[in-house]
Amino acid sequence: MDGGGEPLGLVRLMDLGDSTPVFDLRIRTRYRGRGIGGHALTWLTQHLFTALPRIRRIEGTTRRDNAAMRRTFRRCGYVQEAHYREGWPSADGTVHDAVGYAILRRDWAAGTTTAPAWDEERTTEG
Secondary structure, X not given: OEEOOEEOEEEEEEOXXXXXXXXXXXXXXXXXXXXXXXXXXXXXXXXXXXXXXXXXXXXXXXXXXXXXXXXXXXXXXXXXXXXXXXXXXXXXXXXXXXXXXEEEHHHHHHOOOOOOOOOOOOOOOO
8 A cells, every 4th residue: 555655554465375364454543544444445355355266255353442443344344253352462561352354255245244143152150
């Protein structure tokens, strides 16, 4: 991602040989809030599903407190599928909860979203 010679951020792809690649999307602080993340995620999703027919889903994760990225995921058709308690360590030593999102090829193609069928375990103490 380029802003007139200066990188606006980066997109890193992992597990491209798999049917479920994972991405990392980061926008430089001074470029946040301009819709760049949404454009990048829309482009990335379309590119992966169009260029790589074996891909059936795409996954990404963000910190739970990153409301802007969570909105971006939802606007781009991604659905929250996971909550990772203390799953995001920071450079300063703090640990944050993280949330995982994914989009299915069939949802992307149809322009729909399918919520996970959560199977909540019910336990009782005896």
